[in-house]
Amino acid sequence: MKINKIIYRALLLISFIVLNGLILVGISAMLSYLNTGADRTTILHIEQNFEETYSPKIIWNNTTNEGRPIEDQTLNAIENDYKNAWNVRNIALATNNMYGVDDFYTTSARAKIDSIISLNTKNNTTLITTSIQHNPTIDFYSADGKLVVFTDNKAEQYNEVYSNKNLISSFNSAPSYKVMMLLEDGFWRIRHLEELEQKNDSLESVSKLKQKVAKKMSGINYYPKNTPWDMFGKKFDTVTLKKDFALIQSLKLNTIRIFVPYEAFGKATVDTKKLMQLEQTLDIAQQHKLKVIVTLFDFYGNYDVQDWTLTHRHAEQIVNTLKNHPALVAWDIKNEPDLDFESRGKPKVMAWLKEMIKNIKKWDSKTNITVGWSSTEAAENLVKEVDFISFHYYKKPEDFLNSFKVLKNKSEGKELVLQEYGYSSYSGIWNLYSGSNDAQADYYKEMQGYVTQENIPFVLWTLYDFETIPTAVVGRLPWRKSQQKHFGLFSADGKPKKALDYIKPKK
Structure with a gap:
């Protein structure tokens, strides 16, 4: 009888330890998930990589910076998040839906996109757009590595405007942008995206004389x-x-x-x-x-x-x-x-x-x-x-x-x-x-x-x-x-x- 009581008490003690261990593991996993944040492609219901849905050409003309040099790894992160920001912007304008934009733009930068979408929705208008090539030049990179400013020179774009689902206009454009991005939660978000005034330069290049073959x-x-x-x-x-x-x-x-x-x-x-x-x-x-x-x-x-x-x-x-x-x-x-x-x-x-x-x-x-x-x-x-x-x-x-x-x-x-x-x-x-x-x-x-x-x-x-x-x-x-x-x-x-x-x- 005494032995049975000892066994019973031991089982209760072991069960208590195991149960508490499982609770601790569960809490740890939950905290880890909340701290990490959801994957951003999952938020947008894009199961594949962004590269499989959107891959414009990005050519950095100058990455030198007075003061703190910009690291290759950081530059790659900025490029990827900038490209992804354009991707969600294009999706938002095509669907007139802000879903996913929060993840790549700060509050102030989102306001401009939201105003465009609100106006387009009111007028039953849709803008289908894509960027073909970006030509950024670094203007400033902060000493703490959390802010970068660059100029995207003559970003080549193609645009289609639809009214009541009917195509009313299509055109190429090459505006330049002043861009500010902030490092938040491990991601570079657009804080400021301003289109710059520019001369009316043609996108068309002069074709070289070719042989009549x-x-x-x-x-x-x-x-x-x-x-x-x-x-x-x-x-x-x-x-x-x-x-x-x-x-x-x-x-x-x-x-x-x-x-x-x-x-x-x-x-x-x-x-x-x-x-x-x-x-x-x-x-x-x-x-x-x-x-x-x-x-x-x-x-x-x-x-x-x-x-x-x-x-x-x-x-x-x-x-x-x-x-x-x-x-x-x-x-x-x-x-x-x-x-x-x-x-x-x-x-x-x-x-x-x-x-x-x-x-x-x-x-x-x-x-x-x-x-x-x-x-x-x-x-x-x-x-x-x-x-x-x-x-x-x-x-x-x-x-x-x-x-x-x-x-x-x-x-x-x-x-x-x-x-x-x-x-x-x-x-x-x-x-x-x-x-x-x-x-x-x-x-x-x-x-x-x-x-x-x-x-x-x-x-x-x-x-x-x-x-x-x-x-x-x-x-x-x-x-x-x-x-x-x-x-x-x-x-x-x-x-x-x-x-x-x-x-x-x-x-």
Whole structure:
């Protein structure tokens, strides 16, 4: 009995100690959470990093400061919090909601944003805006390391104004700002953001004179026959490229057009392995005396202003890597963007294209820029912005000359390139057995006659027939997939087709 009492008392004592220990651990965890504060991306319901949603270019022109030098770690923290402050400001103006702004602006700085949102809400107006590039210069950094003042010179922005959900105005601007930021709770918050008066300087840079390279093109759109639309995937193979490029060279063609898929290449943070593969492709092309048109943003279709800075970072990495490559002949901004006019809205697509062209010209002033429009009618867009005009043609050959001459009259003297055209030799149930290699040969006989007559640079579609076509390219309909498989000058097993007899290079 005495032993049982001892055991009972011991259990009570142990239970009391354990319970108090758990209470202490719980209180400690709660205090730790309250002292740390919630994660700021969670507050905004943005689960991914800000870099995945907004990444403008920030170039520090001067970081020297009389008195206390600014540390690299501190400068990085200031840059990140300044960028994040712009991000939440853009979100607030787009939604007319102050949610999340408190975390990046002090009380006095929030008042100005709040007044704008109140006025916009009252007038049923919305401002969609993004910043493209910031150019800050340090003016002052306090001795205690808790206050910084800098001037953001000519911060490049794009703005859209909506009234009752209708776009009424869109414009670029480059205001300069005087910025004061305070270090509070471990974060740099904007205390003061004042737009400075400035001269009306144009954002447009003077474009350097570029070579007229388009007129020399005799080329082909290229995918490896076993990996169409997945050239830089797991089966990337330099042996295949060398073999195929040697074949193209033997046809006396001098240009290939290749495609860079946006998501597969890593979007804003480009996959270094795929970038290396892209560079290898140009190296092999150079070895076979082939020039390369690099078509960017394949399978991209967002165009939202909030997405712009991500596409800028994507293009910047590729352009800066390849811009001095001797095989590079042109940047093609996007393949057939006009096909997105209906679903995304023409103004939105055109604004994105214009901004992308302007940025690529800043990063690479030497290489020609074009856009791969799906038709002669669509190619009348952005004539002033591109260096040569590219158009695709899949209509009847007998109508080609009239369409070409209409476009030529509107080209303002710029080179025209027939960048895609071709004919499927498919013969099966889905086209009532009406296709054939002979029909494909007749098509090229007629089209190449027009090409020669008008001395038109050409890049035909394509080298090989394909055994498989990804559903993402033409959809699931079997008649479309079957047609798409048989546009090649060579069959899927590598045998030449009759159309080859009429493919003559430009003189």
